[in-house]
Amino acid sequence: xxxxxxxxxxxxxxxxxxxxxxxxxxxxxxxxxxxxxxxxxxxxxxxxxxxxxxxxxxxxxxxxxxxxxxxxxxxxxxxxxxxxxxxxxxxxxxxxxxxxxxxxxxxxxxxxxxxxxxxxxxxxxxxxxxxxxxxxxxxxxxxxxxxxxxxxxxxxxxxxxxxxxxxxxxxxxxxxxxxxxxxxxxxxxxxxxxxxxxxxxxxxxxxxxxxxxxxxxxxxxxxxxxxxxxxxxxxxxxxxxxxxxxxxxxxxxxxxxxxxxxxxxxxxxxxxxxxxxxxxxxxxxxxxxxxxxxxxxxxxxxxxxxxxxxxxxxxxxxxxxxxxxxxxxxxxxxxxxxxxxxxxxxxxxxxxxxxxxxxxxxxxxxxxxxxxxxxxxxxxxxxxxxxxxxxxxxxxxxxxxxxxxxxxxxxxxxxxxxxxxxxxxxxxxxxxxxxxxxxxxxxxxxxxxxxxxxxxxxxxxxxxxxxxxxx
Amino acid sequence: xxxxxxxxxxxxxxxxxxxxxxxxxxxxxxxxxxxxxxxxxxxxxxxxxxxxxxxxxxxxxxxxxxxxxxxxxxxx
Numbered sequence: 001x002x003x004x005x006x007x008x009x010x011x012x013x014x015x016x017x018x019x020x021x022x023x024x025x026x027x028x029x030x031x032x033x034x035x036x037x038x039x040x041x042x043x044x045x046x047x048x049x050x051x052x053x054x055x056x057x058x059x060x061x062x063x064x065x066x067x068x069x070x071x072x073x074x075x076x077x078x079x080x081x082x083x084x085x086x087x088x089x090x091x092x093x094x095x096x097x098x099x100x101x102x103x104x105x106x107x108x109x110x111x112x113x114x115x116x117x118x119x120x121x122x123x124x125x126x127x128x129x130x131x132x133x134x135x136x137x138x139x140x141x142x143x144x145x146x147x148x149x150x151x152x153x154x155x156x157x158x159x160x161x162x163x164x165x166x167x168x169x170x171x172x173x174x175x176x177x178x179x180x181x182x183x184x185x186x187x188x189x190x191x192x193x194x195x196x197x198x199x200x201x202x203x204x205x206x207x208x209x210x211x212x213x214x215x216x217x218x219x220x221x222x223x224x225x226x227x228x229x230x231x232x233x234x235x236x237x238x239x240x241x242x243x244x245x246x247x248x249x250x251x252x253x254x255x256x257x258x259x260x261x262x263x264x265x266x267x268x269x270x271x272x273x274x275x276x277x278x279x280x281x282x283x284x285x286x287x288x289x290x291x292x293x294x295x296x297x298x299x300x301x302x303x304x305x306x307x308x309x310x311x312x313x314x315x316x317x318x319x320x321x322x323x324x325x326x327x328x329x330x331x332x333x334x335x336x337x338x339x340x341x342x343x344x345x346x347x348x349x350x351x352x353x354x355x356x357x358x359x360x361x362x363x364x365x366x367x368x369x370x371x372x373x374x375x376x377x378x379x380x381x382x383x384x385x386x387x388x389x390x391x392x393x394x395x396x397x398x399x400x401x402x403x404x405x406x407x408x409x410x411x412x413x414x415x416x417x418x419x420x421x422x423x424x425x426x427x428x429x430x431x432x433x434x435x436x437x438x439x440x441x442x443x444x445x446x447x448x449x450x451x452x453x454x455x456x457x458x459x460x461x462x463x464x465x466x467x468x469x470x471x
Numbered sequence: 472x473x474x475x476x477x478x479x480x481x482x483x484x485x486x487x488x489x490x491x492x493x494x495x496x497x498x499x500x501x502x503x504x505x506x507x508x509x510x511x512x513x514x515x516x517x518x519x520x521x522x523x524x525x526x527x528x529x530x531x532x533x534x535x536x537x538x539x540x541x542x543x544x545x546x547x
Contacts, residue, residue, distance in 0.1 A: 001545070001546065001547050002528065002530070002545075002546040003543065003544070003545050003546070004530040004533035004534075004542075004543065004544040004545075004546075005533075005540075005543040005544075006539045006540040006543070007539070010539050010540075021514065023486075023489055023539075023540050024489050024491070024514075024538055024539075024540075024541070025537070025538060025539065027537060028491075029491035029492055029493035029516065029537075030491070030493035030494075030495060030537060031537050032537065033537070034536070034537025034538055034539070035534065035535070035536075035537050037539065038534070038536075038537070038539055039534070041539070068539070189499070190499045190531040190534065190535060193531075193534045193535060194534070197534065223493070229493075229494070230493035230494055230495050230498075231494055231495065231498045234495070234498070
């Protein structure tokens, strides 16, 4: 006995759906989504994958996928379904991830995500329901709208020279080497529907067998948006749309790829992340460092002077001293020569914001930075200036000013690049917040270029001595 | 499977309350054994109904129907 009936991968009743009708979809009469949903649910039944399937719904009429499919469901931001699907699949490589999207979602706002997921060969299945119109928002022109097709936003029909041409996603995606299987089918006659059913099953089977990225474009109908009755809409689909969007298999490399696109994940271990970022590879102080007051530091200068690194060293000294620490950079697009600054907070208490608007310590290594930030320093704050570079003097009555020819000292040590560390030494001496030995040990742990450690230590001590002993 | 069922004819069950009257099942039926009702259902659609005989159980109406549960086809 053969029974054709509602697949069990649908909920028995659509309880999540609002309103009184809990057994019908929210789709208009004759909508193609219903057919596609049914075929996906049937394939999920037959492949036995419901328990491990995650259905990613798009924005569009099919936004409510989670009303219907009795599996894992996530509704993605507009166009981002393949990105969300990537995350789910990478984190759970044994899940079966379906990215179900319409033409506005996949081929307009989500074009980038679509292409890059395909280009990475994500082991996911994308069902692209193309009905050549924005259905949910009221029948506006979509990227796949046909030339001459009248929509709410193309009342005289789509014009090539004004609106461009309907975009052919299956063709585009088939050019990407990592895409495994790309086919375009249609919800037209029974014969077409049966072909679509086969393509849907194949695309899901590919994923079950880890054959990589599968993309099935399903030409569908929008009787409401097209202002046609359902049988006429199916005729228009077959007579008109298939001319512009030819049906067929555009690519099928999946056959040779069994298990090739399985990306296993190792369990998440925080220590691995620390090791990756080289954080925590120093021994912390036994007791937290005591601060007279929290340090709100601003470091500013030219890009390339090591300003951001200086801030990082400072934050790492604080971290090693069991203080709360934050570091946040601000810089232009230039890798060298632009202006750069960073803000560092060190505190015994938790830090509310990493931003420093009113520093109590300011380190400036060029003239524009002094002009930009001097006024922000709190009364009685400390300001350290590279006197070999900065010409003007700050307000000595209001601020504790320390002038140090840091770059010149650094040059004597061996390279002007360690001027930032000279400043670090000067800063330690000026604030008295940290022991020199402690800072030295920290530098030994965090300086990445091991052959430059000694030069950095020399620079540190020179800066410290300059402030403590006047050179 | 019982002797009776084996010999029984295929049939279509259409839930008139779930049908939205899109007529796609009528369009695809090779035997023209589905028709549209004169009466309105609770959702104000004219639902399709099975004429009651000559169904071959091909299932094409099931796949043409966009509603998950409106049509059930049994081929004993």
